[in-house]
Amino acid sequence: MRTVAEVAGWLEGFAPSRLAEKWDNVGLLWGDPGAEVERVMTCLTVTPETADEAIREGAGLIVSHHPILFRETKRIRADLPGTGFLWRLARAGVAIASPHTAFDSAADGINAGLCRRLGILDAVPIRPAAAPAAFKVVVFTPESDRDAVLAAAFAAGAGRIGDYDECSFAIPGQGTFRGGDSTSPTVGEKGRRESVAELRLEVVCPGGKLAGVLAAVRGAHSYEEPAIDVYPVESPPSELGAGRVGRLESPRSLGEFARAASGVLGVTVQVAGDLDAPVERVAVSCGAGDDFLGDAARMGAQALLTGEARFHRALEARATGVGLIVAGHHATERPGVEDLAERIALAFPDIIVWPSQDESDPLVAVDHAGRA
Known part of the structure; x- marks a missing residue:
């Protein structure tokens, strides 16, 4: 029988915690490392909905991309909406591990997976991880x-x-x-x-x-x-690091690439920049990655695709001539969570692993006629 610690140890090997940003909180965050686990659920975020699914389906471990208790929490009570689901998870003996930014920056992590989906070739980290001395x-x-x-x-x-x-x-x-x-x-x-x-x-x-x-x-x-x-000892260029930048197989306009990304990710995207401008080199940063815009420009990218962007960053993109494609936090990270379920299942054939089926994007697009 496998334990929570064994799965968490595999996760550390796949997405080493040293890759996480200094402000992040990653690793096994909740539960008993020695507890036996037969079922594992992956999700983007632990919410009341995903927590209820994990309990209902008998998961012993949730691997959530986003950490729980990311900010200081002074009360964990069953009658509070922000912590009641954690109380239920504790009573059910469900552990929680989070790889978060370590998963973003892993050699075959979320950003690398986005590049594969979007047809971005020869991708390298935008901000390579420093190799240990x-x-x-x-x-x-x-x-x-x-x-x-x-x-x-x-x-x-x-x-x-x-x-x-x-x-x-x-x-x-x-x-x-x-x-x-x-x-x-x-x-x-x-x-x-x-x-x-x-x-x-x-x-x-x-x-x-x-x-x-x-x-x-x-x-x-x-x-x-x-x-x-x-x-x-000099280390070779690392495959580890934040963001990715690579090339398209052939040049396309910013508008064409944005439409293709919309189809691949299944969402409506927003674009800042000249839709007719040629794009061949593309940068990617999942989640809230608009601060990679300057890095993308320095590395010769004509476009940056990310999940979230601030208004003034869009103005900056338009001024600098680097196209900015905003696809949504959920859309840029949820595919990685689904990939991770497959990876854990391959590493532990004796464990049932699935990505949450009840998880959904909390933001829904509505057009002028009120249709979602």
């Missing part, structure tokens, strides 16, 4: 020290590459040294140059664990003063 630690040891030094380095956190651990490389060579008057060499005598067969051992090390790894290596080494080199 990493180093290559090189230590020179006699053959007899190899196992002890490597074991100490691995135990301290070095040697992990992706899903592999205890990774290292060794090159044989010849080392020389001469100890001064105050030394007590492990090999040979002080004051005389010694030549010793040694190994050059290399391991990668996360920046946050460097000090511990160096201390562990020194503690396991038989030499009084082991030779250790530390090199910073």
Whole structure:
């Protein structure tokens, strides 16, 4: 039987919490990590409607894109409309996890999914996530020290590459040294140059664990003063980060692309800009992403598609010549929630997973005749 913690752990691997914005609240936010879970529901937001559906359908975990209790809440009472559904979820033993902006910025997260749907090719992050600092630690040891030094380095956190651990490389060579008057060499005598067969051992090390790894290596080494080199490691361009920008297969007018986006997302969109202007490079930011307009312009995009935009941002778009397409918060993020249900189901075939069927966009378009 699977637990809430196992599903939450998979979610952390898929959308690492380090990608979340500093103001965000992500991860397992509600419930018992050790509770068993047989059914999982995904949704955009936990509301009275989605909460009732989760309880009715026997979900043990809700994966909600938007976090619960995002702002300070002083009272959680069953008789208050803003918290009554949380009280019901607690009584039913339903846990809640939220990936939010970490999911937006994941390599195959919401924005990447929007690009696929909209036919945007070769998409890269608008604001790439900074790669964690990493180093290559090189230590020179006699053959007899190899196992002890490597074991100490691995135990301290070095040697992990992706899903592999205890990774290292060794090159044989010849080392020389001469100890001064105050030394007590492990090999040979002080004051005389010694030549010793040694190994050059290399391991990668996360920046946050460097000090511990160096201390562990020194503690396991038989030499009084082991030779250790530390090199910073450059990371390749990341697939992780906020927003996406890419190209269309062939240029289209802003109006043509906006109409195509409307059909793909199934909503009426709003557009700021010259509908006849050519568009080939397009930026995307789900939800409330109008603050990416300047980034989109700097990266050569002729249009930005997002969920929400402020009035003055639309004026800015029109003035700068970058088309702005506003498709709605729900429309730009709900498809990702549906994709996420499929991903969780593939990762956990023994769990029933579904996207909420009772969730709907709280905003409904009404025309001049009052028709929705």
